[in-house]
Amino acid sequence: MDLHRRVQSQTSSTSTATPSKHAFETRVADVKSPKSDINALILDYLMMEGYPKAAEKFQKEANLKPRQEDPTINARQQIQHAIHVGDIQKAISDLNELDPGILDSDPHLHFSLLRLQLIELIRNARGYDPSAAINFAQEKLAPRAASNEQFLKELEKTMALLIFPADKLQPDLAALLHSDLRRNTAAQVNEVVLQRHTERREAAIRQLVRMRAWAEASCRSKKRNLPDRIELGLNGDDNGHDPMVTT
Known part of the structure; x- marks a missing residue:
């Protein structure tokens, strides 16, 4: 009986014991990033990605110093929204x-937008007269594809949407x-506008994430001696860190 109880006790203590932290995780837990730095990264992301209202609200809530006004942020938001909802003509005009x-x-970039506009025409023409899509392809894309092999392949692939259900x-x-x-094209447009007007293509946090993955x-x-899995710590993972988004 004593032996049975002893085995049960050992089994219970083993199952409830907290696993020891990896040495790497212990070192990471000792490094605390200032909330001001994290908030600055978040604000930079909102500004670079084109969320002016969210950026303004977050700036006030996090008590951050006003950043230099970006004259393109509202236009970038409108252009990306137009692409997301499939209004490519408006996006091009804006x-x-x-x-x-x-x-x-x-x-x-121009061809990508025109091809996306063609895709939207084909999407709307399913079950109806596809002549508008065909005419658009002939007038707007075919001349560009005639001198560019990659454009030609993309155009042919897109036109195949008219053939198959x-x-x-x-x-x-x-x-x-x-x-x-749509989302990828909107991001591409945003990056090009940013580079032309701010000499940056993306938010700083994207660069940091890539750097972390490379490291x-x-x-x-x-x-090197690393844990099998390393959390980013964006959602308050069980690594002793606060969630990344803080106010």
Whole structure:
């Protein structure tokens, strides 16, 4: 009986024992990033991604010093919103109004927007007369594709949407109708505008995340002693850190 109780006691204590922290996690827990630095990163993200109202509200709540006004932030927000809802003509018009030379200086961006506009025409023409989409492709995209092999491949792929039913599309064609393409194109436009007007393409936090991923991959390739999984700490993970978003 005593032996049985002893085994039960050992089993219970083993199952409830808190696992010891990896040495790396202990070192990380000792490093506390100032909330002011984290808040500055968040504000930078909101400004760079084109969220003026959220940036203004966060700036007040976090008691941050006013940043230099970005004259493009409202226009960038409107352009991205137009792309997200599929109004590509408005996005192109607003983009030209913001920066008249931007599309002429970036043929790839211009073609991406025109192709997305063609996709929206095809989407709206399903089950109806596709002549508007065909005419648009002939007038706006075909001349550009004639002298660029990559443009030609993308145009041919897009026109295939007119041939196959929506439920019979191969994954690479179905991806053209997915909202991710709108989102990626909007991000591409935002980056180009930022680079032309601020000499930066993206928010600082994106660079930090890539740097962190590179550092981890580099250490693992050199067989450094790391935990099997390293959390980013964005949601208050069980690593002793506060959530990244703080006010």
